[in-house]
Amino acid sequence: MPTYLLFDVGSTYTKGCIVDINQERILAQASALTTATTDISIGIQAVKDRMKDVLSTVKIDQTLVCSSAKGGLKMIAVGLVPDLTLKAATLACFSAGAKVIQAFSFMLNDQEIKQIEDSGCDLLLLTGGTDGGNRDVVLHNASKLSKLNRKFPVVYAGNKSCQDEVKDILTKCGFEVTCCPNVMPVYGVLEVEECRDKIRDLFLSTIVKAKGLSELNSLIKEIVLPTPYSVMEALKLLSSGTKNENGIGDLMAVDIGGATTDVYSMNKQFVVKDNVGYKGLKEPLQKRSVEGDLGVRFNAHSVYELKSDEVDDDGMKDYVQKIEEGKIDSFDTEKDSRLAAWCCEIACQRHAGRMETSYTPMGVGYYQSGKDLRDVRILIGIGGPILHSKTPEKILKNAISQASHPEVLLPLQIDAYLDRNYVVSCLGLLASRHPDVVLRLLKRNVEKLNDE
Structure with missing residues (x-):
């Protein structure tokens, strides 16, 4: 069974891990700043250098990478x-x-x-x-x-x-x-x-070459997927399982970054409650949405503007202004967590379906559009702003349905999980090649936060 060297080349950080399929183990993990403005291969090499002790003892059969660098797709x-x-x-x-x-x-x-x-x-x-x-x-x-x-x-x-x-x-x-x-x-x-x-x-x-990512050819054999596609493949596998291994069932995931926030929902069936009509195009069971105006760095000011009327300022306006102007001396973990919580709330509300009430001479009617996620319990947090927060579960609870917006069909309660070791995107590269092994690795590496 092969041993893989996997990379996720992000816009800010490049993550890497070594996976031994035979042992069903992640042998090493590391990350370094992405060097997109100079030569992306420098960041890749920096990650390899940080895993050199393990790399010197194993034979790598194949190197694979997903990328969202240089703006992604x-x-x-x-x-x-x-x-x-x-x-x-x-x-x-x-x-x-x-x-x-x-x-x-x-x-x-x-x-x-x-x-x-x-x-x-x-x-x-x-x-x-x-x-x-x-x-x-x-x-x-x-x-x-x-x-x-x-x-x-x-x-x-x-x-x-x-x-x-x-x-x-x-x-x-x-x-x-x-x-x-x-x-x-x-x-x-x-x-x-x-x-x-x-x-x-x-x-x-075409696009890999146009973005200059083909310069990685000296270090890797194949750029396999855009990063969000790889995350999607991992989450589909984790949710649905394989013929030999059960998945964990319906789930949502929130991936918060510096510029965007992605939300994923994986469902076994499309839910429309009894006595509820449906309007519009039925969305896919495996759905991803991306919000280009929600992020804790490049779009921090946009996030603040969306929430400024609802919260006390508490220095947030000055903080996001400094981020926007590039004048920040050190990042404030607590304020970053507040920005991440807002990203989670807004992105999940945009992702979820809606329930509309219609009043007719025949009585009250209800019509659903989009996905009903009220029964989904599992929510996985992905991305640095959640990973580095002292209160990741508090951030993720912003995905729960709010009494003030009952028309938004978000989960009524959640069990919060965290991609603690930042491996979901890398493991997605192997989802179709070794599904049973990857599923077991995902189960072991996605950590439950709210044990009861």
């Missing part, structure tokens, strides 16, 4: 109706481990084309129309995109009836176009798996 989603094809496109991007930096619906106009031109995106996902449905808007948007000066890969996952025309319009203007099945082939049906895989392939073949 930045995507733009273009769809038709905001709550249908655009939402399907956005969910496809999130499931592929991307950060959606802009999203556009209906017919693109000149101002929106200018925004796309200036966005710095890595990849664009173009959708619209069910199969055999609307063609006009899709062809209009393809024609508008063809006028862009900047070229980047485009994935088309819309109405198959105009797939050939869309590809012809864009390829003639110098775009690399990849076509895959419609993310919403019929009304209300979400099919993102093939689109997700195409996005991942493009990340590996």
Whole structure:
């Protein structure tokens, strides 16, 4: 059985670990600052140096890495109706481990084309129309995109009836176009798996090179996944288990970073309570959302502005101002924990579904949109702001449903867990190769905080 050297190259820190599959052990772990502004391989080498005592005694069979450095995978989603094809496109991007930096619906106009031109995106996902449905808007948007000066890969996952025309319009203007099945082939049906895989392939073949990450080739054999995709694979395995090993069941996870906050929910079945109707597109059982305005460093000011009307200042305004201006001498763990708690609260509220009340002559009706997470008990905290906090459980409790917002379908109570050794992202690299072993390693390394 092989021994792996695994890395997660993040925007701030590079984490590494050595995993012996035969012994089912993590032999060593280390981290160092990511050197994205100079040469990413320097940060990788620093992590290796910190594990050199173990590396000198074992034979590494393969080195694998996931990465969110240099901004991660930045995507733009273009769809038709905001709550249908655009939402399907956005969910496809999130499931592929991307950060959606802009999203556009209906017919693109000149101002929106200018925004796309200036966005710095890595990849664009173009959708619209069910199969055999609307063609006009899709062809209009393809024609508008063809006028862009900047070229980047485009994935088309819309109405198959105009797939050939869309590809012809864009390829003639110098775009690399990849076509895959419609993310919403019929009304209300979400099919993102093939689109997700195409996005991942493009990340590996094109975007890794464009971001300069191919300079890692001297140290590693393969960049396998964007980091959020790797985390997603690990959490899916931990939740669902394998045919030989039980998972831990439905769960949520919150990954708080310096610039973004990711929320994951893994469910065995889609929950709609009795006597409740459903409206909109049914979301995937394995869902990821990413909030680009929530983070404890680069977006600390944005987080504070969202909560400033609800809390006493207590020096927070000056603190986030210093972070924004780069004038901070030392970081305040307590204030960082407050920022992390706000990130957790806002991101989880945005991730969860909603319950709407409708009053009709026939009586009161209830309609759900999104996922009902009220029965989920397990919540896993991931990321430095939670890991380094003195009160990680207090941060995670902000994901619990609030009496002031009963319409938000968040957990009614939680059992809090922590990725104490920061291994979830690295172990996700091996989830499909050695699922039974990885599942057991995840169970041992995800620590329960609120033992009763």
